[in-house]
Amino acid sequence: MADLPDGEEAPKDGALPNPDVSGGLSAYVHVPFCAVRCGYCDFNTYTNLDFGPGASTSDFPESLVREIALSRGVLRGGEAAPLIDTVFFGGGTPTMLAPKQLGSVLAALNAAFGLREGAEATTEANPESVDREGLFRLADAGFTRVSFGMQSAVESVLTTLDRRHTPGQVGRAVGWAREAGLDVSVDLIYGAPGETMGQWRRSIEAAIALEPDHLSAYALTVEPGTKMGAQAARGVIQLPDPxxxxxxxxxxxxxxxAAGYRWYEISNWARGGRECRHNRVYWGGGNWWGYGPGAHSHINGTRFWNVKHPLAYARRVAAGESPAAAREVLMASEIADEAVMLGVRMREGIEIPRFVRAETTAGLVADGLLDGRAAVAGRIVLTLRGRLLADAVTRRLWEDLEG
Incomplete structure (x- = not known):
C-alpha cells in the first residue's frame, strides 16, 4: 500500500491558512472496506470489517459525520446558500455499507453545507455488492450516479484481477440502476497479465452494449507491495509492454x-453532458474536502491527508480532533506545475502558459503530440499520440517553467 507523502504537522483543530470556500466545495468520502483485496489494489482498503468503535461497517458513518461537523467549523463562506456541487463516495467498496448508511452521510453533508440544486452525488459500487432494492434506496437518498467496477467482460481476466463478479452481474446491476433513475458509469481496466487484444475488444464491446452514460478505461498499474507487484518481481506474471x-x-x-462517447479526459469518455463533474473539480484545481481514513483534501492551495488506519481515524474524530496526518501549503510554482499537469489531460486543454517558449510548442506540434490549429489559437491540446505520451508533454512544458 502506498505511503502517504511527507508534510508539515497539521493542526489538531484542522485550521487552514485560507478557509474561504464561498466559491463552491466538493466532498470526497472514502469508505475503506472491501470483501476481497484485489491483487493490483494500492488503495487504502481493508477486508477486516470491524476494527473497533467507529471503525466498523456498522458504525463507520458516525465517524464520517463527526469529521463533517469538524470541517463545517473550519471552513468559511456560503452560510446563506448551499455550497456543495459534487459528492463522490469511493473506496474500498462504498456499497459494503447499507444504502441507509450512505444516505445518512449524504444527509449530514447537506445539513452542514447544503447541496446545491442539481448537485452530482456518485457512489462507486462493485456489481455483486448491489441489488435492485438497494439502488432504488440510494436514488431515494439523493444519489444521482453510480460507477460500477466492471473491469472486464472476460471471466479469466476477472479471475486474474481477483474480481468476484461474473460478467452477467454487470448487466443486471446496470439495468437496476437505470430503473432507479441513476446515471451510470462503467470502469474498465486493460493490460491484465495474459489479456489478449481479442479479449480486450470483447470487454469494450460489452461495455458499450450496456449503454452507460460514462466510460472509463485505465491501464493496469502494478505497484510494489501489492500481490501482483510481488508476483511480477518473482516472474510469476508478465506485465504488458507500453x-x-x-x-x-x-x-x-x-x-x-464510434459509439457516441467523446473523450473529455485521457481515461474518460461520456455522452454529451454526462461527464463526471466531480472529477473535473480535481483536474481543475478546485476545492474539495476528503472525508475518511487516508482521504486527501485541497482547500485554496493547502493539501492535507488523513491518517490511514480506520481505528486511528475514528479515535481522532471521536476526540474532536482533526484526523489530518499532515499537510503542505503549495507554493505558486507548485500550483502552476499542477495546473499544467492536470489541464493538459483535458479535451479542451489549457491556454499556452506565458513561460512556455514558442520553440517548445512548435516542437511538440512537429512531434505530433499537440494539435497544430489549437496551438496557433493559443491553446495546448493533445492529439491522440499526445494522450499516449501526456507525461512526456508535461515534462517538456515544465522544463520551460523551471528554466
Missing amino acids: DELADKYEAADEAFE
Missing part, C-alpha cells in the same frame, strides 16, 4: 468515439 497498452488504448478510444 506498445501493447497503447494499442489497447487506441482500440478503446476508436470504439467509444
